Amino acid sequence: MNVAVPKFVEPSAIHDIKWIPLKFFNDARGWLVELFRNDLIDPNFHPVMAYISQTKPGVSRGPHEHIDQADYFCFFGPSTFRVYLWDAREKSPTFGKKEVREVGENSPYALIVPAGVVHAYKNVGDKDGLVFNGANRLYAGWLKQDPVDEIRHEKDANTPYQLD
Numbered sequence: 301m302n303v304a305v306p307k308f309v310e311p312s313a314i315h316d317i318k319w320i321p322l323k324f325f326n327d328a329r330g331w332l333v334e335l336f337r338n339d340l341i342d343p344n345f346h347p348v349m350a351y352i353s354q355t356k357p358g359v360s361r362g363p364h365e366h367i368d369q370a371d372y373f374c375f376f377g378p379s380t381f382r383v384y385l386w387d388a389r390e391k392s393p394t395f396g397k398k399e400v401r402e403v404g405e406n407s408p409y410a411l412i413v414p415a416g417v418v419h420a421y422k423n424v425g426d427k428d429g430l431v432f433n434g435a436n437r438l439y440a441g442w443l444k445q446d447p448v449d450e451i452r453h454e455k456d457a458n459t460p461y462q463l464d
């Protein structure tokens with residue numbers, strides 16, 4: 301099986317991170333955009349659940365880190381999000397690397413964030429923003445009976461993972 305089609309997937313400075321441009325199909329009725337296709341995503345990262353969240357202007361979510369879970373975010377608008385990524389995987393060839401990128405209504409992208417990559421995003425636009433996430437693990441496990449796989453670095457005032 302062919303996994304990722306490089307034509308449609310952009311690499312990152314951080315190993316295993318993938319950026320996938322989202323294409324809007326506009327017509328007289330409005331628009332349509334594909335959020336994910338499993339032919340573009342490594343099977344290890346195929347989503348098993350999805351949620352959408354709204355974030356107010358100036359507000360951030362994260363930095364968070366997962367032990368086992370990969371996230372698959374879609375920044376399709378409204379608004380613009382500044383995304384922060386830090387590779388905290390000691391065995392990664394890009395351990396210690398940081399990437400910051402602005403995506404959203406003017407630059408719609410999906411993003412795969414593997415376990416062990418610390419991530420955060422901030423709404424740097426002037427309107428309420430939406431983010432879709434298709435995670436490859438169930439939040440809190442089957443029927444929400446397990447602990448949540450999440451390290452919430454924002455609770456640590458001295459965290460090295462700082463947003464600007």
Ligand SMILES: Cc1cn([C@H]2C[C@H](O)[C@@H](COP(=O)(O)OP(=O)(O)O[C@H]3O[C@@H](C)C(=O)[C@@H](O)[C@H]3O)O2)c(=O)[nH]c1=O
Pocket residue numbers: 351353361362364371419420421433439450
């Ligand atoms: C993530 C999630 C939250 N919730 C609930 C828990 C809580 O009551 C409410 C808000 O959740 P949180 O405070 O965890 O939301 P948030 O701080 O936005 O958490 C998310 O942040 C981004 C940056 C990520 O990396 C995601 O993986 C996730 O950690 O929604 C679910 O029911 N299912 C879910 O999948």
